[in-house]
Amino acid sequence: MSKDKFVFIEQTGEDNEAIRPSLTYWQDAWRRLRKNKLSMMGIVVVILIILFGTIGPNFTDFSYSDQINEYKNLPPTLKLYELDGRYFHVSNDYNVFLVAEDGTLIERLVLDPLKRDMINKVYTYQLGEEDVILDFSYNLLPNKMGYDYDFTLELDGEVSQYPAMTKLNKLFPFGTDSLGRDLLTRVMYGARISLLVAFIATIVNLFIGVVYGSIAGYEGGRVDNIMMRIVDIINSIPLVLYVILLMVWFRGGGLTNIIIALSSVYWVSMARLVRGQMLSLKEQEFVLAARVMGVSKSKIIFRHLIPNAMGPIIVSIAMMIPSAVFTESFLSFIGLGVSAPMASWGTLANNALSGLTTYPYQLFFPALAIAFTMLAFNFIGDGLRDALDPRLRKG
Amino acid sequence: MRSFYLKRIVSMLITIILITTLTFTMMHSIPGGPFTRERPVPDEIMRALNAKYNLDDPLPIQYLNYMKGLVTFDLGPSYSKIGTSVNDLIESGFPASAKIGLIASALIVAIGIPLGVISALKQNSPLDYFVMFLATIGITVPSFVIATVIIYIFAGKLGWIPSFGLDGWRSYIGPVIALAGYSLSFVTRLTRSSMLEVLRQDYITTARANGIKEFTVIMKHAVRNALIPVVTYVGPMIAAILTGSFVIEKIFAIPGIGRHFVESVSNRDYTTIMGITVFYAVFYLIMIFIVDVAYAFIDPRIKLKGDK
Numbered sequence: 001m002s003k004d005k006f007v008f009i010e011q012t013g014e015d016n017e018a019i020r021p022s023l024t025y026w027q028d029a030w031r032r033l034r035k036n037k038l039s040m041m042g043i044v045v046v047i048l049i050i051l052f053g054t055i056g057p058n059f060t061d062f063s064y065s066d067q068i069n070e071y072k073n074l075p076p077t078l079k080l081y082e083l084d085g086r087y088f089h090v091s092n093d094y095n096v097f098l099v100a101e102d103g104t105l106i107e108r109l110v111l112d113p114l115k116r117d118m119i120n121k122v123y124t125y126q127l128g129e130e131d132v133i134l135d136f137s138y139n140l141l142p143n144k145m146g147y148d149y150d151f152t153l154e155l156d157g158e159v160s161q162y163p164a165m166t167k168l169n170k171l172f173p174f175g176t177d178s179l180g181r182d183l184l185t186r187v188m189y190g191a192r193i194s195l196l197v198a199f200i201a202t203i204v205n206l207f208i209g210v211v212y213g214s215i216a217g218y219e220g221g222r223v224d225n226i227m228m229r230i231v232d233i234i235n236s237i238p239l240v241l242y243v244i245l246l247m248v249w250f251r252g253g254g255l256t257n258i259i260i261a262l263s264s265v266y267w268v269s270m271a272r273l274v275r276g277q278m279l280s281l282k283e284q285e286f287v288l289a290a291r292v293m294g295v296s297k298s299k300i301i302f303r304h305l306i307p308n309a310m311g312p313i314i315v316s317i318a319m320m321i322p323s324a325v326f327t328e329s330f331l332s333f334i335g336l337g338v339s340a341p342m343a344s345w346g347t348l349a350n351n352a353l354s355g356l357t358t359y360p361y362q363l364f365f366p367a368l369a370i371a372f373t374m375l376a377f378n379f380i381g382d383g384l385r386d387a388l389d390p391r392l393r394k395g
Numbered sequence: 396m397r398s399f400y401l402k403r404i405v406s407m408l409i410t411i412i413l414i415t416t417l418t419f420t421m422m423h424s425i426p427g428g429p430f431t432r433e434r435p436v437p438d439e440i441m442r443a444l445n446a447k448y449n450l451d452d453p454l455p456i457q458y459l460n461y462m463k464g465l466v467t468f469d470l471g472p473s474y475s476k477i478g479t480s481v482n483d484l485i486e487s488g489f490p491a492s493a494k495i496g497l498i499a500s501a502l503i504v505a506i507g508i509p510l511g512v513i514s515a516l517k518q519n520s521p522l523d524y525f526v527m528f529l530a531t532i533g534i535t536v537p538s539f540v541i542a543t544v545i546i547y548i549f550a551g552k553l554g555w556i557p558s559f560g561l562d563g564w565r566s567y568i569g570p571v572i573a574l575a576g577y578s579l580s581f582v583t584r585l586t587r588s589s590m591l592e593v594l595r596q597d598y599i600t601t602a603r604a605n606g607i608k609e610f611t612v613i614m615k616h617a618v619r620n621a622l623i624p625v626v627t628y629v630g631p632m633i634a635a636i637l638t639g640s641f642v643i644e645k646i647f648a649i650p651g652i653g654r655h656f657v658e659s660v661s662n663r664d665y666t667t668i669m670g671i672t673v674f675y676a677v678f679y680l681i682m683i684f685i686v687d688v689a690y691a692f693i694d695p696r697i698k699l700k701g702d703k
Contacts, residue, residue, distance in 0.1 A: 233410050241672055248660055248668060249421045326537060333539050334641060334657050349539065353646070356547055367540040374535035 032387035039383025045376035049369070053191030062182040064189035065341035070108040072180040073359050074172055079163035083155040088132065090151065092358050096125045096132055105171045130155060174365050178355060186343050187365050193344040197258055198324035202317060204263035209270025210313065214301050216271070217278025228275070234268050243327065247336040255338050258331060262324055273316055277309035311388035318381035322374045329370055345370050403687065407680050414676045415465060419458055422665040448472065470670035475662040481670035484655045492644065492651035496637035498567060499575040503632070507579045508625065511586025512618060518591065526583060533580025542573035542646040559648035570647045574640050578632050585628060590621040623690070630686030634679040
């Protein structure tokens, strides 16, 4: 047959199977994770919180331990009373502040002890040469006699009962605490301490857990049995108790002590997980191949087995970090945390407790920070589990 | 069956001995005795104190005495509360802690599991989203924050419940919610995810294909299997809740064991710390044991080792 009898059709390439670049395990996982909106949001939030804690304090005007005696217990929003074109804020403990129209604090008015009329509840403050009179006797009246305000402010005969406007506190966006420290800076600093504790404790736990678990799992037999009995015993002690005991034993707080206490117990669950992975992985052919080629035991464990168990390990890390943040804040809350003037979110929450009814904002911000961090890490963890769990893979 | 229980009990005893030894060594290796104060105590008083509490014996003897006391459930005297023994403290504190703990645990089981099941059955419905939203909040907000917010709003602003102590049913509301919050959310989430997984199984389809009533399929075939991971969590959780509500007791000023524990930690009252730790640990171990036994009833596939 001659070639003329054939007509070549143009190649369109349509029939060719579309060749996709083959993805590695991690590229595939990343592709999945990226589709998970909540997880991506979690990652963004975590990055923001890390930035907030690391470089944030450089942008505030105060350091975490600066105490400004004039400005104690100031809320993040200021109610301003207008008198004679000027604006005043009256704090819950009856200090009067002169405030600019945009919410920047200018000064605290001087209260002459002689003009502090405790019986009639009328204080007279000095603003330069002028007198500002604060009359807060209304709360003394039975049922306040129908008045719907708590105090009046008087300057040059002009009286103001109702706030003219509410402005954000420009100088202290999160307010100040009972010692006059800027809460924004302190929450930033708290982020630094809380995350530092969480990350270091998690890394140490990871290291101990992975080494312990992989040795137990790979060796098997008697070694495994003994090592796992030890884990069982540690696991049957309520861990929080043990951490508290350790903290008592260390005689008080301190950053290093907390980290040591946290990292000495929480590796147990990691060890169990890694052991389980090792038990199934070590039966696979590639391990046999490596062994046949005479690869040393430690190299098999660290080069071949652990990288293959990385998926579940990473998921468990993502869950470990928030629980470390949680435990740390719990410890700080019962007074076993970092020592003053250092602060973690737990200490900040603990400090806010005494003045809660009057200054609730002092608890609000650290609590919000803890909740945000927990939420973000939980979302990341959930997303990672979906992305790395081979059981959920389709096709 | 019996040999399994025996084995478990023996290993429990070993664990208790280990924990006690560990706590004992830790508490006795802290530099400075329990009577070290800012102001030095005169030598004679110190000696008398040490003699009174047998602290002048060599450590091994003290250890043996302590263990001997343990066997007869005698946890020794409290160092900082003169005239009271650790037993007294536990006896006086346990009822309050247990009451709150039991109510909270009952609430968790009675609300958490049904909520999880319903939300799994109505997956991706508004109800499911709402329940999961609440559960996520419950997991992410620390219990001490929940407690303080409850005090601030319901006790302070609205005045519906008392902010401290335990008298009248109203006073239980705050502590119970704060105590149950985290575990309730966790149990709900756990039940939901485990239920979803069970519902995907083939045997559920088979049961449905056989024409079994939907209610029976869910209750008899799905829920029973879905509860296995939940039971694993609930057992130790009950132990932790019945005993370990330090923070909640501190915030609501409830005279429970947890408060004694926190106080003893800040007072460095070593015998009390030791006693309460041992008490907690034993309680915890017993709960884990009960969970293991409960497995056999829920899951017929699990045959306890040694069972013939």
